[in-house]
Amino acid sequence: MTERWPRHDMSFLNGVRQRRMRRTGWLRDMVRETVLTPHDFIWPLFVIEGQNEKTAIRTMPGVERMSVDLLVAAAKDAAAEGIPALALFPNTPGHLRNEDATEAYNPDNLMCQAMRAIKQAVPEIGLIADVALDEYSSDGQDGLVRDGEILNDETVNVMVRSAIVQARAGADIIAPSDMMDGRVAAIRQALDAEGFSHVAIMSYSAKFASAYYGPFREAVGSGDRLKGDKRTYQLDFANSDEALREVAQDIEEGADMVMVKPGMPYLDMVRRVRDTFDVPVFAYQVSGEYAMIRFAADAGAIAGEAAMMESLMGFKRAGASGVLTYFALEAARLLNA
Numbered sequence: 001m002t003e004r005w006p007r008h009d010m011s012f013l014n015g016v017r018q019r020r021m022r023r024t025g026w027l028r029d030m031v032r033e034t035v036l037t038p039h040d041f042i043w044p045l046f047v048i049e050g051q052n053e054k055t056a057i058r059t060m061p062g063v064e065r066m067s068v069d070l071l072v073a074a075a076k077d078a079a080a081e082g083i084p085a086l087a088l089f090p091n092t093p094g095h096l097r098n099e100d101a102t103e104a105y106n107p108d109n110l111m112c113q114a115m116r117a118i119k120q121a122v123p124e125i126g127l128i129a130d131v132a133l134d135e136y137s138s139d140g141q142d143g144l145v146r147d148g149e150i151l152n153d154e155t156v157n158v159m160v161r162s163a164i165v166q167a168r169a170g171a172d173i174i175a176p177s178d179m180m181d182g183r184v185a186a187i188r189q190a191l192d193a194e195g196f197s198h199v200a201i202m203s204y205s206a207k208f209a210s211a212y213y214g215p216f217r218e219a220v221g222s223g224d225r226l227k228g229d230k231r232t233y234q235l236d237f238a239n240s241d242e243a244l245r246e247v248a249q250d251i252e253e254g255a256d257m258v259m260v261k262p263g264m265p266y267l268d269m270v271r272r273v274r275d276t277f278d279v280p281v282f283a284y285q286v287s288g289e290y291a292m293i294r295f296a297a298d299a300g301a302i303a304g305e306a307a308m309m310e311s312l313m314g315f316k317r318a319g320a321s322g323v324l325t326y327f328a329l330e331a332a333r334l335l336n337a
């Protein structure tokens with residue numbers, strides 16, 4: 001009688017079997033290399049004018065823009081789950097946008113209103129202020145535009161003014177997301193001069209010109225305005241060494257933390273930055289990445305919660321200190337449950 005499933009002679013393994021350590025749940029728990037906690041998440045939020053206002057974002061199901069009062073409630077929820085910080089982005093109404101992006105340094109702009117309110121009501125949560133002109137300008141570019149050209153040094157001047165009003169409104173971390181040259185040093189110098197030496201800079205250092213920002217541009221209302229692309233300032237996504245030079249320069253200029261963005265298609269960059277430098281590196285799981293997981297889950301193509309957690313663990317495994325993710329609250333709740 002021959003056996004139905006005869007065993008192969010495995011003596012060549014010399015007793016080594018990798019599966020031995022995956023045999024049971026407790027063993028897998030015991031040898032897990034990477035852990036994910038709510039402290040790993042930074043929650044990006046979109047601010048709108050008004051009272052008790054929430055608006056849906058068609059391309060980001062489950063994410064809503066919120067008026068300041070609702071944002072305060074969201075900040076409380078986030079703090080209760082152990083999320084350390086929020087990253088705020090304003091949806092500036094059209095009538096306040098202009099070619100000079102002057103709203104960026106209005107001390108009473110939406111961003112500043114939101115930060116003052118959250119600082120007052122939820123002082124235990126950190127506030128990260130995005131600095132870039134696309135959220136305030138009439139043409140959706142991150143810089144001032146003259147004859148189709150993005151002006152570097154003139155843009156930096158506006159960004160510095162923007163960073164200062166944000167620091168005055170309570171920003172703990174200034175996060176320039178524009179990719180102009182020299183903005184980190186300029187902002188550092190101005191912050192110190194104005195008495196904000198304790199305010200940190202998280203630089204969007206390795207920010208690639210990406211198709212994955214689409215839903216964000218709908219969320220902040222810059223997408224319809226944008227003509228052309230951002231390839232004269234954001235990185236060419238074929239380049240990895242150049243991205244490292246950007247990171248090196250930002251650290252040299254005084255960045256306390258750096259960021260790689262987008263996230264999932266750039267985990268190689270997260271790992272390279274982690275292995276090359278000794279400052280905290282964050283990754284941004286951007287709007288298009290969120291949308292891919294959410295829409296695929298809604299269509300029944302993937303298990304949403306499982307895919308969310310797997311994607312977030314990937315960032316930690318790649319060496320990120322933390323992740324900016326629209327899943328922050330949902331993932332933190334799942335971890336705390």
Ligand code: PBG
Nearest residue numbers: 132142177212213216286287288
């Ligand atoms: C703007 C900015 C963008 C994002 C963050 N800050 C968009 C862009 O550069 O066009 C994208 C975030 C996301 O897609 O979730 N300076």
